Amino acid sequence: MSAPRTQPIALECHHSTPGSVSTPxxxxxxxxxxxxxxxxxxxxxxxxxxxxxxxxxxxxxxxxxxxxxxxxxxxxxxxxxxxxxxxxxxAPSRLHYDLLAGLAFHDMVESQQRQASTLLLSASTVPAPLHIARRLWLSEGSAVQRIVRVRAIDGRRVLYVEHHLRPDCFPGILDFDLAQHSLTALYRHEYAIRIARVDYELGSTIFGGPAGEALHATPGTAAQRITRINRDQNGRVVDCDDEYWRHDAIELALSAVPRGG
Amino acid sequence: MSAPRTQPIALECHHSTPGSVSTPxxxxxxxxxxxxxxxxxxxxxxxxxxxxxxxxxxxxxxxxxxxxxxxxxxxxxxxxxxxxxxxxxxAPSRLHYDLLAGLAFHDMVESQQRQASTLLLSASTVPAPLHIARRLWLSEGSAVQRIVRVRAIDGRRVLYVEHHLRPDCFPGILDFDLAQHSLTALYRHEYAIRIARVDYELGSTIFGGPAGEALHATPGTAAQRITRINRDQNGRVVDCDDEYWRHDAIELALSAVPRGG
DNA sequence: AAGTGGTCTAGACCACCGG
DNA sequence: CGGTGGTCTAGACCACTTT
CATH class of the missing domain: 1.10.10.10 (Winged helix-like DNA-binding domain superfamily/Winged helix DNA-binding domain)
Known part of the structure; x- marks a missing residue:
């Protein structure tokens, strides 16, 4: 006995999509x-x-x-x-994330009349994995400071970030309250380091692993990856970030002068 | 009769994910x-x-x-x-797309030892929809030039683009062979207009509608949206693009000096 | 304990693509 | 026209969350 292909939906069938034979x-x-x-x-x-x-x-x-x-x-x-x-x-409306505004997370969120919060998951010194070492101009396995945080907008967890810092730049930074302070503010006020150049890499993936769990994201749902390498006023690489956003939480923007005119 | 939950897979069960009870x-x-x-x-x-x-x-x-x-x-x-x-x-490896390199599609693709091709879907003058009119500083319904193209890498269709141009900037541009020429090259050589500033807006969505069909993308699969507003050397908005990429086809990158130091 | 979403079974029909 | 992927049926069990 074959199950008949019924169409039991009793909804108004507006805009029947001319050009397409059947609407699923x-x-x-x-x-x-x-x-x-x-x-x-x-x-x-x-x-x-x-x-x-x-x-x-x-x-x-x-x-x-x-x-x-x-x-x-x-x-x-x-x-x-x-x-x-x-x-x-x-889904709430997307946060407008200007990549070149140089705003810390809390400032960015609050400037859009929303409430920011941060949860510190871990802060420790660890041996650098290969891909981190490369970015920071270190050799594999040398010590780096690792900070993992979850950030929320209006109570909704939207961002999982892993920071890796060159320890020679930021001795003792792990002793600050990293859930309350912006890293870039600490860099400037405690270490006299300003972020003067940023290299971004953006791509889309899916959640799964620690990032998904920390955000309560169902494994397999879409994520926006943002990798960032920060240089100070002397051109020296000082740290890098790996951010994983719920894809629906942000809209990225930037305004700049292109090269190669 | 209840169907028993069998686990018939005869695969090596490597890395059984310690910490997670059961691997789906x-x-x-x-x-x-x-x-x-x-x-x-x-x-x-x-x-x-x-x-x-x-x-x-x-x-x-x-x-x-x-x-x-x-x-x-x-x-x-x-x-x-x-x-x-x-x-x-x-999936082939991702194209490295430097947003601020100011490279035309063909140049970008070929500089990465891959083959680019372009298909022109339509080129005509149309009344501006509201959201386009706003971006171009025109009033709704005023005439704009609209160019729709599909672009492929190594024969794989990866990008659907809609351009909307201010017709006062580019009279007669629709008569050129738009499948062969880069728009920015035409701007420069035929109209003495250089793109001196770009405003980007990036977000993730899914395919469906004309973009999906043109790329043979299954409706509902992930897409990377890139919206671009281009200004010339006098700061005047001259055109805007709406790009929809297969999400796996690109990795975006940019390097810049952040504001608000 | 009840209810939820996550996962899975074992099929079927249909639209479309390619040969 | 055969085979493919797209869509759908009508359930079930399980892990986890919430009450």
Missing amino acids: TWHRLRDALLALIDSLGNNRKRPCRLPAEREMIARFSTTRITLRDALTQLEGEGRIYRENRRGWFI | TWHRLRDALLALIDSLGNNRKRPCRLPAEREMIARFSTTRITLRDALTQLEGEGRIYRENRRGWFI
Whole structure:
């Protein structure tokens, strides 16, 4: 006995996409979910959770897999996000992240009328892995200071960062309160080091491993990777960062004069 | 009758992830697929296709959905990619895209020993949509030149671009062969306009609509959006671009002096 | 303890691509 | 037209979170 391909969704089938023969069910579901999202009112400070998957299944007369396809689409668009095993939530608007503004995280967030918080996961001196050593012009295995933090906007964990510092530049820096102070402020005021040049590398990946766990991100969801190498006023490399952002949490921007005119 | 939760995979279960109680099947599958990918030899110029899904199902004794979960993971990591309804392929290494190098697409690609090609989809004068009008300092509905192109690296379509130009800057530019010439070269040599400042906006989304279709990207797969507003040597906005890249095709880079020291 | 999302089974039909 | 990937059904068990 073959299961008939039913189309049980009782939704208004607006914009039937001329040029495309059939609109997949998940696409119509997507529209219904968007209406649901709008009806929930999206711009609060409290995390706004969607109904349980099984409830949405009942409401829309569909299957778990199809529903999750539609949710995954919206997740990719950045309209909703997941906390691992906790549910689906409406995504707040993106933080505007100007790569060349030279702003510390807290300043950047607060300048956009949002609340920043930082959680220190670890701060210790460790032997440099090869890829870190290369960036910092050190030899593999030599000591570097490693700082791992999680940062949140309005209580939502959005960023996992690993810093690696050249210890010859920042003796004793691990003794400061690294959850409260911006690193760049410490660099300047305690060590008279200014960041005068930044090399960025940006790419997209997925969460998984420590970064995913720290952000409560479901393994496999999209992440924005930002790697940064910082030089001081003398052109010397002093530290590097590896940032992993929830992809829907930021919009990157920069304004500059291109070379090779 | 309840289906027993079998674990039929006969793969070496390397690194059982201490600290995590159970490794999901798709995770072990992922490793098996990685081995398969390595065995296929990844760095050719010919697109290297994976076996059909049903064949991989048989080979790994698993289900379609589980297999696709694993494949989707690898797709998110940028190790493999899809062409819509055509199959899964091994992803070539990423193009290094220096945002501030001021290089035209062909020059950038060829400087990395790869082959660039461009397909012109449309070139016409159209009324400006609101968001374009705003960027170009025009009023909504006023005429702008619109150029849509698809660009490929080593034959693989990786980039969909829409340009919108201020027609007062570039009269008659649509009559040039826009598949062969770089726009910036035309700007300079035919109109004596140099791009002296660029405003970028970067974000991640998913394919769907014209961009996805033009790249043969499966709807819902990850895309890197790059929006660009170009100013000439007099500070005047002359055009803007909307680029959609296959997320695995590029790695963005830039080096600059941050403000707000 | 109840409920949630994460994972998985074992199929089926359909649209589309390539030969 | 055969084979492929895209979509969908109708469930189940499990790990984990929350009550």
